[in-house]
Amino acid sequence: xxxxxWIEASKNGDVQAFNRLVIAYQQAAYGLxxxxxxxxxxxxxxxxxxxxxxxxxxHQFRGSSFKAWLLRIVxxxxxxxxxxxRRHPTESLDTVGDDEDAPVLQLANGGPxxxxxxxxxxxxxxxxxxxxxxxxxxxxxVILCDVQGMSYxxxxxxxxTNVGTVKSRLNRGRMALRGYLSEHxxxxxxxxxxYFERAEVAPGETTTLATDG
Amino acid sequence: MGLNFFRRxxxxxxxxxxxxxxxxxxxxxxxxxxxxxxxHLLQCQECNRELQALRATRQMLQSLPPVRLPRSFTLEAIPxxxxxxxxxxxxxAATGLAAAAFVxxxxxxxxxxxxxxxxxxxxxxxxxxxxxxxxxxxxxxAQTFGQGAGGAESATGAxxxxxxxxxxxxxxxxxxxxxxxTSEGGAPAPLAAASAxxxxxxxxxxxxxxxxxxxPVAPNSTQALAQPAPSQAAVASPxxxxxSRAEPAPQGAAVPMARSAAGDQTSASGVPGRPSLFLLxxxxxxxxxxxxxxATGAIWWRxxx
Numbered sequence: 443x444x445x446x447x448w449i450e451a452s453k454n455g456d457v458q459a460f461n462r463l464v465i466a467y468q469q470a471a472y473g474l475x476x477x478x479x480x481x482x483x484x485x486x487x488x489x490x491x492x493x494x495x496x497x498x499x500x501h502q503f504r505g506s507s508f509k510a511w512l513l514r515i516v517x518x519x520x521x522x523x524x525x526x527x528r529r530h531p532t533e534s535l536d537t538v539g540d541d542e543d544a545p546v547l548q549l550a551n552g553g554p555x556x557x558x559x560x561x562x563x564x565x566x567x568x569x570x571x572x573x574x575x576x577x578x579x580x581x582x583x584v585i586l587c588d589v590q591g592m593s594y595x596x597x598x599x600x601x602x603t604n605v606g607t608v609k610s611r612l613n614r615g616r617m618a619l620r621g622y623l624s625e626h627x628x629x630x631x632x633x634x635x636x637y638f639e640r641a642e643v644a645p646g647e648t649t650t651l652a653t654d655g
Numbered sequence: 656m657g658l659n660f661f662r663r664x665x666x667x668x669x670x671x672x673x674x675x676x677x678x679x680x681x682x683x684x685x686x687x688x689x690x691x692x693x694x695h696l697l698q699c700q701e702c703n704r705e706l707q708a709l710r711a712t713r714q715m716l717q718s719l720p721p722v723r724l725p726r727s728f729t730l731e732a733i734p735x736x737x738x739x740x741x742x743x744x745x746x747x748a749a750t751g752l753a754a755a756a757f758v759x760x761x762x763x764x765x766x767x768x769x770x771x772x773x774x775x776x777x778x779x780x781x782x783x784x785x786x787x788x789x790x791x792x793x794x795x796x797a798q799t800f801g802q803g804a805g806g807a808e809s810a811t812g813a814x815x816x817x818x819x820x821x822x823x824x825x826x827x828x829x830x831x832x833x834x835x836x837t838s839e840g841g842a843p844a845p846l847a848a849a850s851a852x853x854x855x856x857x858x859x860x861x862x863x864x865x866x867x868x869x870x871p872v873a874p875n876s877t878q879a880l881a882q883p884a885p886s887q888a889a890v891a892s893p894x895x896x897x898x899s900r901a902e903p904a905p906q907g908a909a910v911p912m913a914r915s916a917a918g919d920q921t922s923a924s925g926v927p928g929r930p931s932l933f934l935l936x937x938x939x940x941x942x943x944x945x946x947x948x949x950a951t952g953a954i955w956w957r958x959x960x
Contacts, residue, residue, distance in 0.1 A: 461729040468729075473722040486725055493728050558718035569715055587681075588716035594683065613677035620712045634715070637707040 445508060452500045460497050467509060468493070470590055471516045477573060477585050478520045488519040495519075510592070510599035517582055517600060524578055559631060568629045572622035580615030587612050669702060676706050680713060746954065750947035757940035760933065 445466070451459030471492055475485035492515045503511050561569075573581050579601070586597040587608070594605045594612075601608065623630060624638045672695055678684050679692050696703050 457730050461731060464729045465727075468727070469721050469724060472724055472728070476722045482725055486728075489728050493730060497730060559714060561715060561718050561720075565715065566719060569719060584716065588713055589719055591717070594681075609678060609683075613674055616677055616709060616712055617673075619716075620708050623712060623715075624708075630711075630715075634711040637704065637711045 449500065449503065449508060452497065457497070460500065463496075463508065463512075464493050467512055470509060471512060474513055474516055474582075474585055474590070475520055477570065477589070478517075478578065478581060479523060480570075480574065484523055488516065488523055492516045492519050507596050507599060510596040513586065513600040514602060517602075520582075521578065559633070562629075562631070564629045565631060568623065568626050569619070572619045572626075575622055576615050576618055580611045580618065583608055583611040584615040584619065588616070669699070672702055673705055676702070676709055680706070680710055746947060746951050750944060750951050753940055753944035753947055757937060757944050760937045760940055764933065 445463070448459045448462050452463065468489065472485060472489045475488040475492075476482065479485045479488065492512070495515050496512055499515075573584065576584065582601055583597055586592045586600055587594070592600065594608045597608045597612075598605050620638070627635055627638045630638060672692060675684060675688060675692055679689065684692065696706060
């Protein structure tokens with residue numbers, strides 16, 4: 443996969459070369475858009491608009507990470523949609539937990555890697571719902587770093603910020619999600635349940651995790 | 656109070672450390688920071704629990720399967736995604752300029768009588784000969800067709816239609832043919848078709864002053880082609896009408912044709928080389944406009960898909 447050759451050809455107007463980039467990254471692009479928006483149509487629109495924008499702006503891309511550059515375009519589209527949804531609150535972009543039966547998530551081919559665990563449908567839905575309680579910035583950072591495996595630097599490029607901001611948002615986002623999971627501990631796999639059960643808290647001693655914004 | 660003070664202080668320390676836990680699990684702490692965290696973890700059960708919860712959260716996030724793609728997002732499904740090639744707008748502007756130049760060159764002799772060149776000087780004699788013979792209008796028509804109508808067909812058609820009529824007008828036919836030959840080399844332009852249509856309108860319906868919009872070439876030219884024999888006779892009388900109307904009319908098409916025809920008439924017998932630089936310029940501008948227009952259209956059509 444010679445990505446740089448495809449990028450160069452795309453700069454010369456080769457649509458077929460660009461489409462190979464689309465095929466390589468559409469999963470990441472749509473996945474990010476869907477987890478941010480929780481609406482198939484909105485996410486598909488955002489993804490298609492993002493690839494169109496990327497094609498017309500491909501001459502602006504120089505070196506570095508194409509994935510991060512592309513996902514930055516996706517996030518801009520997503521934020522536009524979120525702003526529009528806030529102006530028209532009747533749009534159901536914020537519905538949470540409505541996909542317990544929806545076959546939106548597909549099982550990975552060939553089993554989990556050593557870092558992964560097999561998740562039941564319920565716990566998947568729980569995590570996806572948990573992501574929705576995060577602020578959009580925290581949610582984007584957690585998706586980029588933890589779900590998609592980006593480094594801090596790549597995530598900084600994709601969010602248009604710096605590494606320090608990524609660290610802070612990632613930390614707060616993870617903590618907020620951890621708090622959410624503690625409230626739904628019964629859904630978690632047995633091997634992990636233990637970590638989320640709240641320890642006895644002595645009076646006067648508070649844990650401030652769940653209140654982190 | 657003292658004990659709580661220490662507890663609050665410890666909480667603050669815990670909080671700071673917990674903010675580092677995230678980077679700790681990502682392996683992004685410096686050696687010194689990592690050592691500090693690890694030594695604290697050895698002593699603090701609570702922070703240990705937090706570390707485990709953080710690790711589990713991260714692991715579950717990493718275990719999320721990919722979202723199902725509803726469809727492919729490749730751009731071949733979106734035809735409008737192809738960007739226009741560079742220089743496209745330049746090409747269209749150049750086409751417009753060439754076409755405008757053509758129109759200006761047509762109109763100039765009307766606006767500036769002196770710009771007609773030698774043909775204007777000979778106009779009085781040409782007018783007299785026009786009144787006498789219909790060839791004065793027949794040849795401009797032929798010239799117009801040679802310059803304006805599409806391709807060889809109408810040119811030869813004009814030649815054919817003129818042939819019977821030219822039996823009575825050998826000088827007209829003789830001079831129209833070389834004109835057609837030279838102007839056939841210049842490919843017809845849409846605006847030249849307008850001049851063909853205007854001449855046709857004058858010939859067929861002297862009362863109508865048709866606008867110089869680029870109308871369809873074929874009907875006008877074929878109609879005019881079909882009518883040369885009768886209209887030439889009919890034109891003999893309105894020849895003066897044509898001449899007088901052509902003067903004030905906004906489209907200067909018939910006028911420069913008539914004038915240059917007159918100029919050609921006299922020059923055919925005398926100096927053959929001088930017709931006007933103006934005709935040449937018109938032909939060039941028209942040809943250029945047509946070539947650019949065809950090129951623009953070809954590029955646009957090819958990239959539409």
